[in-house]
Amino acid sequence: KGLSEYYLYLNDDYMFGDTVPLEYYFEERDCMTFHHDERRTLRAGTDSRGWNIHRQAMKNTNKLLDGHFGFKKRFFLPHAPHLFKRSIMRRIHSEFSEMFAITSKNRFRSWNDIH
Numbered sequence: 001k002g003l004s005e006y007y008l009y010l011n012d013d014y015m016f017g018d019t020v021p022l023e024y025y026f027e028e029r030d031c032m033t034f035h036h037d038e039r040r041t042l043r044a045g046t047d048s049r050g051w052n053i054h055r056q057a058m059k060n061t062n063k064l065l066d067g068h069f070g071f072k073k074r075f076f077l078p079h080a081p082h083l084f085k086r087s088i089m090r091r092i093h094s095e096f097s098e099m100f101a102i103t104s105k106n107r108f109r110s111w112n113d114i115h
Contacts, residue, residue: 005085006032006085006086007086008083008084009083009084010080014080016081026083034082035077035078035080036075036076036077038075039075040075040076041061041062041074041076053113054109054115056113057114057115058076060113060115061114061115064114068095100114
């Protein structure tokens, strides 16, 4: 409620030090740009002994996505502001509501979280 169809998501440790043009987040009208680096996320079947919780959450997310869409190599989204579309996020939240509920119950990041 009260949230625009398009909104920026950023963690509490970010601030904008200068003006960021809309073109940074849109290629053209209603076509969002996702900024990623060249790193790939971790495959769901990768041995995770010795991992930190953040990497485990990536693995859990890939397992969820692989089960729904099939295996794909996915790019790592860096710790940075990202543009989201509210209607798409509602669909994602509805489709994966059980995993969102599990993640949301945890006060701090947990080994069963999605990313």
